[in-house]
Amino acid sequence: MPDPHLDLNPAVSDEVRKTTCYMCACRCGINVHMKGGKVAYIEGNRDHPINKGVLCAKGSAGIMQHNSPARLRAPLRRVGPRGSGKFEEISWDEALQTAVDWLKPLREKAPEKLAFFTGRDQSQSFTGWWAQQFGTPNFAAHGGFCSVNMAAAGIYTMGGAFWEFGTPDWDHAKLFILFGVAEDHDSNPIKMGIGRLKARGAKVIGVNPVRSGYNAVADEWVGITPGTDGLLILSLIHCLMKAGQIDLDYLTRYTDAPLLLDGDPKSDTYGLLLRDAEGRAQVIDRATGKPAAADSPGVAPDPGAHWRHAGVTHVTVLHRMAETYLIPDYAPEAVSERCGVSSAQIRALAAQISRAAYDEPVVIDQPWTDWRGERHERMVGRGVAFHAMRGISAHSNGFQTCRALHMLQILIGAVETPGGMRFKPPYPKPATAHPRPHAKATPGQPLPGPHLGYPQGPEDLALSDDGTPLRIDKAFTWENPLSAHGLMHMVISNAAAADPYKIDTLFLYMANMAWNSSMNTRGVMEMLTRTDDSGDYVIPRIIYSDAYSSEMVAYADLILPDTTYLERHDCISLLDRPVSEADAAADAIRWPVVAPDRNVRGFQSVLLDLGARLGLPGMTEPDGTPTYSDYADYMTRHERRPGVGPLAGWRGAHGDQHGRGDPNPDQIDRYIANGGFCAQHVPPDARYFKPWNAAYQDWAVQIGLMDKATPYRFTLYAEPLRRFQRAAEGHGPHQPPDHLRDQMKTRLTPLPTWYDTADQTNCADYPVHALTQRPMAMYHSWGGQNAWLRQIHGRNPMYLPTALMRAHDLKDGDWVCVTSPHGAITVPVAEMAALNPHTIWTWNAIGKRGGAWALDKNAPEATKGFLLNHVIHELLPPRGDGLRWSNSDPVTGQAAWFDLRVRIEKTTALADHIPPQASPVPPAPKVLRWQVKD
């Protein structure tokens, strides 16, 4: 019998529209196949710098997100009590007028009474600018509860960290070491990179209490105990220094290792760099044995030197590092038990780093010239690359742990060299090249500068003259001076407590603060609904913008419904969080590949409209008309500096200028024609050694990434931290409160340190670490509404190591009560052998509140799903000193999610559930057969 006839050449689609994914923060290029004007199929864009054609499960499931039954349909005004989810639909004019009526008086009298926080926003250079024009100091996005420790530690140490800042050199690394959960940041590039490493036979080592995801394919697993990564890294540094396996030439040329520290206890700059009268950092010149300015021509710095002068000994940074890290406390044998890693494995790890770095250096035959004018015939690197994100960041020792990891990379000469870690333009960019924070509000006026930045010392804190915090989240205060991304997780609790002051309107965008994005979730729900003696809400007004029926929607008074990512304009800007790769500066757009079929508007366009109605400068013409018709118009015509706008490509009247140039009215069309992005390639001689490479510096100036060449030395020794320490020691005009002095002295050390995150007093009561991991096929709570993805990750048992399962007589599907010092939850369990024996974990953000996301009330996400957030408080338990200490990093304020310790008890009872919220969207369909016909 002949085979049936098959059409082997069916038409795939009518048209392919290329835009940018928004199914997570990775921002891949996508080809959206259209049939009959509808979205039919989504695949990766082969030309795109981020994903080069591939696409993850989330991205391919975008069609289900775009058509989700949880999409909001029209502006809403709350009609039931907060939290009930009862709303009525209103017109956009009514919604915008309501917002104007609330916000205009605030701007005129007290702009700080607006708190505007924007969650997983990808337009922060715009939303931040809007908040700045409004004049409130209270703006940030979600970095403070995500990975600010990694970002800030990177910026302060070397001018960038991982993900958006930098990437492993996948093409040349011979050894790749991955610390902690990293599955959701730089999602596809890491998977692609691991595939490339494996194809070349390079080795992958995973350091993670849980052997899932990327750790499952790692050739070697280090099943570390949570919170001890910094100790392990300092032990590796100990081993490598002791063996002389460090890159002295690199350290001397490119870092502060040879710089002298002021050793005079009586000096005003004690412990800071020793500088001459012109402010130039000093080294000892090997030729003369005398001090000289570090970067003077002909000086050969001695990194091991000391300088005895006027009865005082000044030593180099490297000398201080040797004193700090070569002590026996950091020997593998000393740290092994605490880290849960054998001393033999720690030594093997150090030795493998050493072997990969020095046995066969990575050499690229490409001459280059450094900023001193010295020509180098080849580019030589170390072949050891690292990556880490959330896992090591989300601890109260996370900043110093991330610093330690950056120090390790630098010590072996593996940053910006072949085979190591490579920056992505506009990075490298040191802390000194970033703005400092601005927080002084003036009624009716814009804020004098950007909200967020990198303080260099106590004078940069956001404090009023009487020492009270200027920001509602208390960012940039003595409790957390380097809170470079703000502290979104503290906004609601501080606002509810009117501490440091009462606010009027809480305005949130894309931040599910009533659920998975808050610690102490039940507490936050209570705060959002708390009333004062007169029965008024303590947070008087809440405006929220989201595309979907999230848990947070139920707590807002006014909802501004956003579009899906396929219905909107967006720009992924070099001013903000671009999509560059190491060899190209790249930015991208989203554009409406379909028009919304609901009464919704892109949030950024709404914000511009609102800005014009409020008469905000920059958004309003002198005659009162709006400056920009919508966000697309802003993307095209806004200039942040002359010739530099949100989009770098095809600028100038003829569209032939990249980086700098006048606005081009056809710019967005040029992006669309190019597949939705623009990549400007780094010249071959500028590809590595970027902070010191003359060709890179010139190129970066030429395309507008910076205004002048800015070569700099990496800072193993962080002077800003030392300046805060000096204040804590009682020096200077800006003084911390006494109760914070000890914390600042011990935690804000200028060289990376490690301290225990465990409260030793209650370890016996709470012996188990509890963590979340990120499923690769689900992004936060968004994914739960996705019909395809929830079939993959619709349930989240608590995974227990085998020994704990046996000890508690448990089998898969049994229930346990998980109790922390803050509270208890009842959860189903499953056994996992590939797990640190003191650690339990679950998937992040699978659990949902009933009634949210258009899910059925019996959906397992609501009946069996759970969040660890319920047992994590934003404050630590009382210590008996009359103070409540924050559950966060004392340097940056990053939420210490992963410090959680618990105990478990077998139980049979299901916990009580948070009562469901009413759904503002119609019931979801019972069957899907999603075939789009022509």
Added chain:
Amino acid sequence: MTTLPTHTETRLGLVIDLDTCVGCHACVVSCKGWNTQNYGAPLSDQNPYGADPSGTFLNRVHSYEVTPDDGPAQLVHFPKSCLHCEDAPCVTVCPTGASYKRSEDGIVLVNESDCIGCGLCAWACPYGARELDAAEGVMKKCTLCVDRIYNENLPEEDRVPACVRTCPAGARHFGDLSDPNSAISALVEQRGGFDLMPEQGTKPVNKYLPPRPKDTWEAETDVLAPFLAPVAEDARGFLGWIDRTLSKL
């Protein structure tokens, strides 16, 4: 009963690298997306937003824990779809001839217009690779994207199965396993590619590449030791080493 071809001109199939598969489910969803739009009936979902969602998928990823005697436990991600067997029991069991194996390239397909949804083929398949679509009542299975791989409406580089095109880690490979000179035959040769459950006698065309040995550092202790030979015991000794090192330059 339906007969199998005595010979196929090529043996197209997948080679899946279990050493590289990170278990991200990208292949699962791109397959769902493509095949919902293309070959035959859409892949439906029942109670997609309800208490017990279940839909038709032609490719799923399972994860298994393996605990070796002499090392820590491991997790293996295992993508599974139709293996396009040479002796496909799902074809021979089909009462209507709807299930068939193409003589050109060996792809096993279901001609949906002849499928009565009896489910015998799913019962006969030892791999559990077929799923009866609850909305359409027809058997669905991996088509190896037969409507992509020859499709002249697609750029040549895209004429591969959707799962292969999308796999971020590059763990999925497509090609002709009858050609010993094909890239994927070479991969099977180099990496010890194996048949899934060969004892079933189905002669699967798809191959799996085994995970490489893991956690081997203990065997290397002697080789690694010299890389940590101390140059100093403390800070003072370390500074002396710097001095000696610099003076040699």
